[in-house]
Amino acid sequence: MIDNPHPASGSGPSQRLVEIGVCIFTGLIGVIVIIGSLRVGVNWGVEGPKAGFFPFYVGLFIVGGSIINLLAILLASRSEALFAEWGQLRQVMSVVIPTAIYVSVLTYVGIYASSMALIAFFMRRLGGYGWGMVAAVSLGVPIVAYLMFERWFLVPLPKGPIEDFVGL
DSSP states (O other): OOOOSSOOSSOOOBHHHHHHHHHHHHHHHHHHHHHHHHHHOOSEETTEEOTTHHHHHHHHHHHHHHHHHHHHHHHSOOOOOBSOOHHHHHHHHHHHHHHHHHHHHHHHHBHHHHHHHHHHHIIIIIIOOOHHHHHHHHHHHHHHHIIIIIIISOOOOOBOHHHHHHTO
């Protein structure tokens, strides 16, 4: 929890609200870890600890830390400090949303085509580069990655239908 000495002039979510949301989110992650650990077993087996033994206790620590942080936030003096203005959050989301889309389609489309699209989007939309530079970099980076990983290091990367069609 960080106190913001400079109150913002615009509008947006409060720091307190965001901190409460993060505590709830991390607490839910801890609960998911605990439930998953209970499903695979948390006790001691003949061969040693079962698969969920250590993750169970990690989940307990995550939930415990989240509860402690939530209590500290709720017991602290109410501050009306702004976490970020909506315009600032829009800038962050202009990177987070395309990256999340990239990660979600990567296994279906393949790393090379997905990377080409992401690089082109970022360069054109956020960087304001011309189409010539966008084409050169968005095509060049996946080609270099392919040559380096697949040919030089012999490490296969996830491929999709486009790479299969081309024969990579």
